[in-house]
Amino acid sequence: MKRYIKQCCASRAHCLALLLSIALLSSCRQHDLALPQDLIIYMPTGSTANSMDATFVTARRQVLAGSGTAFPVLLTRAYDRDVQVTASIDTSLLADYDRQNNTQSPRFPDGSFALEGNGQVRIPGGQERSVDSLRVTLGSQAAGLDLTKQYVLPVRLLGTDSNLPLSSNRAVMYLRIRFAPITMQLNGMPENRVMAIRINRTPAGDVVNGNLQLTAALSTVFAQPLSVGLAARQDWLADYNQVNQTRYEAFPAGTFTLNPSTVSIGAGALEAATAFSLALSNTTAFEPGRDYMLPVGVVDEGPIPPHETQGAAYFTVSVALQNIDPANPAPSGSRVDRSGWTATASSTDTQYAPGGIPAMAFDNNPATGWHSAFGAANVIFTVDMQTLKNIRGFSFTPRYWNYFSSVFVSAVTAMEVSSSNDGVNWLVQGSYSGSMPGGTASNPQLRNLSFYTAVQARYFRFRITQYGQYMPGFGELYAFE
Structure with missing residues (x-):
C-alpha cells in the first residue's frame, strides 16, 4: 500500500512539471510573437534572382486572363x-535590371500596368505571409x-x-x-x-481506310x-491547289457529313473530350484515278479565334x-507466252550478283533472275507484254543467288500492282502481301497473285514495298490468261 501511494505521488509530480513546462513554453511563444526584433518584410525569391515569369x-487583341501575375509578401x-504593406511599380529600376542581366528591356507608357488594391496587402497576425x-x-x-514584346x-x-x-x-x-495569344x-x-x-x-464493295477524326484544342x-x-x-x-x-x-455532293456539328472544351482543359468525325456515304461517287479534297476549318465565332493554319x-x-x-490463290487459266517480253527496273544490282538484268525474269531459268541494288527503297519493276492481254494473275519465284559460298534469297513480300495500255496512264489494281518463300534455285517456291476480275492491259508495274533478305527480286515471273 505504501508503495502504491509513493507511485501516485511521483506520477502527480511528473504531470505538474509537464504542465508547468507547457505553460512556460506557450508564454515564451506569445512573448516572441509580440517582439518586433528580427522581423523583416520581404518578397519571394521568384524563379531566378528576384524575378519571375508572368x-x-x-x-x-483583347487580354482575357493572367497567369503568374500575383505573388505574396512575406515575414521572416x-x-x-496585422501588418499592412504597400508596394508600387517603379520603372526607374529597369536600368539596374538591364545592367545586371545584360539586357535591353523595352519601355512602356506610364499607366500600362497597375497593382490591384493600390498595391496594398495584409499579413494577418500570427501568419508569415499575406492573405x-x-x-x-x-x-x-x-x-x-x-503584345509581341x-x-x-x-x-x-x-x-x-x-x-x-x-x-x-x-x-x-x-x-x-x-502576352500569349x-x-x-x-x-x-x-x-x-x-x-x-x-x-x-x-x-x-468499298472499304474505307484512313483516320477520319479530328480533335478541337486550344493553344x-x-x-x-x-x-x-x-x-x-x-x-x-482553289487557293490550296x-x-x-x-x-x-x-x-461529290452528298458524300460526307461532319459529326457532331459542335464539341465542348471544358474550363481549364486543352482538348475537347469528343472528337469530330468525318462520315463518308455514297462512296461509289468517288472515281478511280481522280483525287478529291475536303478542306475543313474551325468556325470563327466566340471569344477565341481559330489559328490561321492549325x-x-x-x-x-x-x-x-x-x-x-x-x-493469293493460284491464278486460273494458262501461262502466257513470254517471248518478246521486256522489262525495266528502277534499281538493279551490279555488285553482289552482277548480270541479273530485269529480262532474266523471263528466261525460263529459276537459277537466274533480277534483283535490286542493296537497300534500295520503293523499287519499281515494269513489264511490257508487247500486246494487250487479259491477265488473270501472276506467279513468281524469288531470286536465288550466291555470294562467297553463301546462298541468299531476294523475294518480294508486298507490292502495289498497276496496269496500263500505253505505259503512260496507270490504273492501280490493288496491293499484294505474301510470305517469304524458301526453296532453292533447283527447287524454287512459287508465290501467287490473282485478280478478282481479269485485267486487260499491255503493261504491268510492280511497286515493291516490302521484301525478304537484303533486297527484292524475281527469279521467274509468269502471267496467266
Whole structure:
C-alpha cells in the first residue's frame, strides 16, 4: 500500500512539471510573437534572382486572363498583429535590371500596368505571409503596349503601417511579362495538315481506310468552357491547289457529313473530350484515278479565334481498285507466252550478283533472275507484254543467288500492282502481301497473285514495298490468261 501511494505521488509530480513546462513554453511563444526584433518584410525569391515569369493570355487583341501575375509578401516569422504593406511599380529600376542581366528591356507608357488594391496587402497576425497577393493588372494606358514584346515590370515594397523594416535585398520583384495569344486548333493529323483517306474498291464493295477524326484544342488553357464548331470550307480548295500546285477536286455532293456539328472544351482543359468525325456515304461517287479534297476549318465565332493554319485540316480521298484476292490463290487459266517480253527496273544490282538484268525474269531459268541494288527503297519493276492481254494473275519465284559460298534469297513480300495500255496512264489494281518463300534455285517456291476480275492491259508495274533478305527480286515471273 505504501508503495502504491509513493507511485501516485511521483506520477502527480511528473504531470505538474509537464504542465508547468507547457505553460512556460506557450508564454515564451506569445512573448516572441509580440517582439518586433528580427522581423523583416520581404518578397519571394521568384524563379531566378528576384524575378519571375508572368503571362497574359490574349485573343483578338483583347487580354482575357493572367497567369503568374500575383505573388505574396512575406515575414521572416509570425507577428502578433496585422501588418499592412504597400508596394508600387517603379520603372526607374529597369536600368539596374538591364545592367545586371545584360539586357535591353523595352519601355512602356506610364499607366500600362497597375497593382490591384493600390498595391496594398495584409499579413494577418500570427501568419508569415499575406492573405492576399500583389497582383499585376493592365492599366488605363495598356492600349499602347506591343503584345509581341516581353516587358520587365519592377514591383517594389514601399512601406508598412508598422515599425517593421523592409528587406534590404528582397524588396523588389521583377516580373517578365509576355502576352500569349490563345487560338483554336485541330489536333490529330500530320504536320502538313492533310488527312489521307483511301477507298479500296473490291468486288464485295468499298472499304474505307484512313483516320477520319479530328480533335478541337486550344493553344493554351482557358478559364471558361468553350463551344467549338467545324465546317466544310470548299471555298479554300482553289487557293490550296494554286499554292501547292495540285489538282484536287471537291468531294461529290452528298458524300460526307461532319459529326457532331459542335464539341465542348471544358474550363481549364486543352482538348475537347469528343472528337469530330468525318462520315463518308455514297462512296461509289468517288472515281478511280481522280483525287478529291475536303478542306475543313474551325468556325470563327466566340471569344477565341481559330489559328490561321492549325485551325484547318484537309481530308483527301483517292480510290484504289483492290482487284487482288488477299488469299493469293493460284491464278486460273494458262501461262502466257513470254517471248518478246521486256522489262525495266528502277534499281538493279551490279555488285553482289552482277548480270541479273530485269529480262532474266523471263528466261525460263529459276537459277537466274533480277534483283535490286542493296537497300534500295520503293523499287519499281515494269513489264511490257508487247500486246494487250487479259491477265488473270501472276506467279513468281524469288531470286536465288550466291555470294562467297553463301546462298541468299531476294523475294518480294508486298507490292502495289498497276496496269496500263500505253505505259503512260496507270490504273492501280490493288496491293499484294505474301510470305517469304524458301526453296532453292533447283527447287524454287512459287508465290501467287490473282485478280478478282481479269485485267486487260499491255503493261504491268510492280511497286515493291516490302521484301525478304537484303533486297527484292524475281527469279521467274509468269502471267496467266
